[in-house]
Amino acid sequence: MTHSSETEPTPRGLSRRPVERAVAAILIGLAFVVLYDSYGRGAGWDNGPENGFFPARVGWLFLAASLFILVQSFRSPPEGIFVTYEQLGQVARVLGPLILFVALIQPLGIYVASTIFIVVFMSIVATSRWYAIGLTAVLVPLICFWVFELQFRVPLPKGPLEAALGY
Amino acid sequence: MDDFASLMAGFQVALSWHNIGFMAIGVVLGIIVGVLPGLGGPNGVAILLPLTFGMDPTSAIILLSSIYWGALFGGAITSILFNIPGEAWSVATTFDGYPMAVQGRAAEALTAAFTASFIGAISGVILITFVAPLVAQFALRFGPAEFFAVFLLTFCSFIGMGRDNRSKILASLCIGFLLAAVGLDSISGDLRMTFGSMELMRGFDFLIVVIGLFGVSEILLTVEEGLVFKGKKAKIDLKVVLRTWAGLPRYWATLLRSSVVGMWMGVTPGGAIAASFMGYGLAKRFSKQGKNFGKGEIEGVLAPETAAHAAGTAALLPMLALGIPGSATAAVLLGGLLVWGLQPGPLLFVEQKDFVWGLIASMYLGNVAGLVIVLATVPLFAAIMRVPFSYVAPVILIICAIGAYTISNSIFDIWLMLLFGVVGYVFKKLDYPLAPLVLALVLGDRAEDAFRQALLGSAGSLNVFWANGLVATLVVLAMLLLLWGPISDMIGAAGRRGRPIEAKAAE
Numbered sequence: 001m002t003h004s005s006e007t008e009p010t011p012r013g014l015s016r017r018p019v020e021r022a023v024a025a026i027l028i029g030l031a032f033v034v035l036y037d038s039y040g041r042g043a044g045w046d047n048g049p050e051n052g053f054f055p056a057r058v059g060w061l062f063l064a065a066s067l068f069i070l071v072q073s074f075r076s077p078p079e080g081i082f083v084t085y086e087q088l089g090q091v092a093r094v095l096g097p098l099i100l101f102v103a104l105i106q107p108l109g110i111y112v113a114s115t116i117f118i119v120v121f122m123s124i125v126a127t128s129r130w131y132a133i134g135l136t137a138v139l140v141p142l143i144c145f146w147v148f149e150l151q152f153r154v155p156l157p158k159g160p161l162e163a164a165l166g167y
Numbered sequence: 168m169d170d171f172a173s174l175m176a177g178f179q180v181a182l183s184w185h186n187i188g189f190m191a192i193g194v195v196l197g198i199i200v201g202v203l204p205g206l207g208g209p210n211g212v213a214i215l216l217p218l219t220f221g222m223d224p225t226s227a228i229i230l231l232s233s234i235y236w237g238a239l240f241g242g243a244i245t246s247i248l249f250n251i252p253g254e255a256w257s258v259a260t261t262f263d264g265y266p267m268a269v270q271g272r273a274a275e276a277l278t279a280a281f282t283a284s285f286i287g288a289i290s291g292v293i294l295i296t297f298v299a300p301l302v303a304q305f306a307l308r309f310g311p312a313e314f315f316a317v318f319l320l321t322f323c324s325f326i327g328m329g330r331d332n333r334s335k336i337l338a339s340l341c342i343g344f345l346l347a348a349v350g351l352d353s354i355s356g357d358l359r360m361t362f363g364s365m366e367l368m369r370g371f372d373f374l375i376v377v378i379g380l381f382g383v384s385e386i387l388l389t390v391e392e393g394l395v396f397k398g399k400k401a402k403i404d405l406k407v408v409l410r411t412w413a414g415l416p417r418y419w420a421t422l423l424r425s426s427v428v429g430m431w432m433g434v435t436p437g438g439a440i441a442a443s444f445m446g447y448g449l450a451k452r453f454s455k456q457g458k459n460f461g462k463g464e465i466e467g468v469l470a471p472e473t474a475a476h477a478a479g480t481a482a483l484l485p486m487l488a489l490g491i492p493g494s495a496t497a498a499v500l501l502g503g504l505l506v507w508g509l510q511p512g513p514l515l516f517v518e519q520k521d522f523v524w525g526l527i528a529s530m531y532l533g534n535v536a537g538l539v540i541v542l543a544t545v546p547l548f549a550a551i552m553r554v555p556f557s558y559v560a561p562v563i564l565i566i567c568a569i570g571a572y573t574i575s576n577s578i579f580d581i582w583l584m585l586l587f588g589v590v591g592y593v594f595k596k597l598d599y600p601l602a603p604l605v606l607a608l609v610l611g612d613r614a615e616d617a618f619r620q621a622l623l624g625s626a627g628s629l630n631v632f633w634a635n636g637l638v639a640t641l642v643v644l645a646m647l648l649l650l651w652g653p654i655s656d657m658i659g660a661a662g663r664r665g666r667p668i669e670a671k672a673a674e
Binding site for chain 2: 016027034041049053055068072091093095098099105106110114118127128132136140155
């Protein structure tokens with residue numbers, strides 16, 4: 001998959017190399033966590049393979065692969081931009097409201113959280129008129145409620161509003 | 168020809184008006200479920216299973232298996248038009264299907280995908296009809312070592328055949344295996360890698376990882392290039408359908424190869440997901456247009472779709488004949504059979520002849536109905552794509568969240584989905600392939616169980632993977648696939664490595 005990072009003239013942004021190394025470092029860290037846990041519980045043979053036997057072996061392979069990725073990042077020429085600041089801003093405009101949405105599911109229930117999510121997201125994006133935003137924000141949770149709660153009878157997280165309405 | 172007479176009787180059962188009605192309803196529901204990321208075939212069948220308990224078993228299983236066909240068809244729609252695989256088995260379809268849609272050849276890609284699905288499914292049904300007893304007997308000889316060898320074959324073909332950086336493929340596979348190992352160990356009953364966390368006890372469900380890696384991350388990647396949703400338009404008219412069909416005979420080798428791979432992977436529990444990737448990988452290697460794969464090559468759509476459907480269909484064979492489900496959805500259907508008092512296995516063919524042959528006949532009819540319905544309803548789904556991104560994105564994200572939640576009624580899973588969304592975004596930008604991760608996660612537990620049981624049987628000796636002709640053949644084949652890539656690379660550039668085993672980590 002190629003993305004537009006190469007096509008922009010000289011965009012400012014995070015370059016690819018440090019990100020590549022950071023990810024490789026995280027993977028190496030994870031490999032050590034796996035090995036620590038597996039050998040901690042036993043990765044040997046005790047009348048059969050112990051329960052860390054398989055993960056430990058996968059862990060070693062994983063460590064080898066991620067070390068190699070790290071080495072590779074030093075050998076390859078520095079190439080391109082990982083993400084431009086402009087793109088990062090765009091991503092944040094989705095990720096921010098999304099995190100807010102997930103955080104609100106617990107206290108408010110998924111339907112009210114959806115309404116807030118749609119309002120916040122569509123306002124930030126600002127390509128729609130206010131009545132379109134309002135209509136979407138009300139209709140989508142209502143349709144979801146009808147489909148999942150009433151038709152499929154899948155209980156989704158509900159909050160104080162649903163409780164007040166008797167669900 | 169006793170079986171043939173039974174099949175004809177089966178057609179009479181399946182061709183009743185209300186069974187055809189159930190078929191149509193099932194296919195439409197299945198397409199909806201397949202189009203929505205996070206609902207999926209197994210979930211759709213599982214959710215609807217309780218509603219069918221009052222029905223006659225034959226009608227009920229026809230309805231449920233039609234949902235299965237519909238979901239297989241539906242997965243292709245979002246893969247091609249949105250670049251969001253509705254199902255894990257349609258991930259490989261995005262590789263070439265989406266580029267085709269970008270080039271304005273969406274209708275062609277969709278027709279190819281549906282037709283390939285149909286061909287794959289029908290070859291699977293033919294397999295069930297005629298080869299069922301033979302294959303059942305063959306698979307009965309499989310021990311844990313043979314099962315592990317089959318898994319090994321799948322994973323090796325990934326590394327050897329992949330065009331990505333091979334150390335990244337390996338890392339991706341390992342992450343999948345390790346995620347699968349988190350939680351309760353089914354053999355020892357111990358908790359692994361939970362680090363005292365209650366939430367991690369259940370482990371990582373692959374559906375959540377898939378929703379995050381493919382659904383959420385794709386939205387993040389999409390907004391990066393401005394808030395324009397990249398859903399492509401598709402208008403299928405008869406002319407495009409006929410023109411695409413006219414071009415298909417040229418790809419007979421790919422279709423045949425994918426059907427065989429799919430049938431094999433479906434019967435042995437490799438599953439539709441692995442089959443679709445293997446079908447794609449093999450087509451990429453052997454096609455004359457192999458270099459164009461990933462840029463919108465029609466063969467890249469045909470290969471995985473044929474294999475996925477052949478596997479999805481063939482997965483019902485061991486479920487019916489042996490009581491061993493070959494896929495997640497087959498497992499759910501198996502649960503349904505038990506509820507209706509039908510014990511799957513060899514005896515089912517003797518004691519419930521009407522039911523078995525009615526079901527097999529319905530597979531033929533259900534797929535014909537599926538192809539017609541899906542070709543006719545694509546414009547309906549294409550209408551969704553004309554809605555602006557700022558409306559579609561929150562709806563998709565909300566449905567993703569709902570999908571993640573309903574898998575085990577846990578809000579923690581929604582956070583996990585979000586986390587994997589970000590991971591998927593970073594991985595995609597750094598060219599880590601995501602498909603091996605998902606595959607290893609899905610098959611990880613079963614591969615590990617097979618590995619441990621095989622070693623238990625041999626008291627730790629690795630010779631068990633060399634013990635008989637069957638397992639040895641599978642292992643040799645796996646090694647050949649693993650080394651295929653490095654060897655063909657070495658032919659081009661002067662090799663510096665000595666021992667070929669290390670090549671998978673070294674390249």
